[in-house]
Amino acid sequence: xxxxxxxxxxxxxxxxxxxxxxxxxxxxxxxxxxxxxxxxxxxxxxxxxxxxxxxxxxxxxxxxxxxxxxxxxxxxxxxxxxxxxxxxxxxxxxxxxxxxxxxxxxxxxxxxxxxxxxxxxxxxxxxxxxxxx
Numbered sequence: 001x002x003x004x005x006x007x008x009x010x011x012x013x014x015x016x017x018x019x020x021x022x023x024x025x026x027x028x029x030x031x032x033x034x035x036x037x038x039x040x041x042x043x044x045x046x047x048x049x050x051x052x053x054x055x056x057x058x059x060x061x062x063x064x065x066x067x068x069x070x071x072x073x074x075x076x077x078x079x080x081x082x083x084x085x086x087x088x089x090x091x092x093x094x095x096x097x098x099x100x101x102x103x104x105x106x107x108x109x110x111x112x113x114x115x116x117x118x119x120x121x122x123x124x125x126x127x128x129x130x131x132x133x
Contacts, residue, residue, distance in 0.1 A: 005097040006075065007120060009090040010063035016097050016115070017123045023076040023083070025091050028054070031070065040132040042087055047076060054085045055132045061108060061121070079126050086128075107131075 005016040006025075024047075031043040031054060042054040054074060058064070074085035100111025100122045108131060110122045 003097055003099065004095060005122075006094050007092040007097065007115065008057075008075065008086075008088040009092055010058040010061060010071075010088060013061070013063045014092065014115070014118045014120045015057075015061065015063075015123050016120050017077070017125050019094055021077050021079060021125050023078055025073060025075050026085075028070055028072060028074045028085075028087060038133060042070065045074070045085055047085070050083070052076065052083060052085045053132070054087055055129070057086045057088055057128070060128060060131055061106070061123075077125055077129075079129055081126065082129050084129055084132070 004019045006019050006022050007014060007016045031045055033043045034041060040056050040060050042056050044051050045054055071087040071089050073088050075088055076085050097115055098113055100113045102112040104111050108124060108128050110124045112119055112121045
């Protein structure tokens with residue numbers, strides 16, 4: 001069985017999550033810092049009149065940044081409980097992805113598997129967004 005997922009890159013690592021939780025992909029621009037915010041919150045952005053927290057996805061997942069500075073893109077996600085922007089280096093593709101075959105090594109992941117000869121971690125967005133707060 002496969003699920004349609006958005007595959008992303010954070011540094012040299014690849015991750016995926018269900019496309020049904022994605023609202024849009026946008027360029028990261030005009031980030032406003034939030035004093036006193038948790039370390040995983042890079043700041044906030046205005047997307048179509050809505051102020052969204054920008055989450056440092058690489059920090060939460062322990063992925064090394066490939067380049068210094070902020071990631072280029074954000075993926076706007078909705079979990080039913082929260083709308084947020086995930087900072088990512090690259091959106092690789094949207095398409096069918098096989099179910100995870102490996103047990104998760106992090107509480108933020110539902111598992112891992114090989115896709116296009118790359119190890120891909122499958123992100124549990126509900127848990128990830130809670131961990132950012």
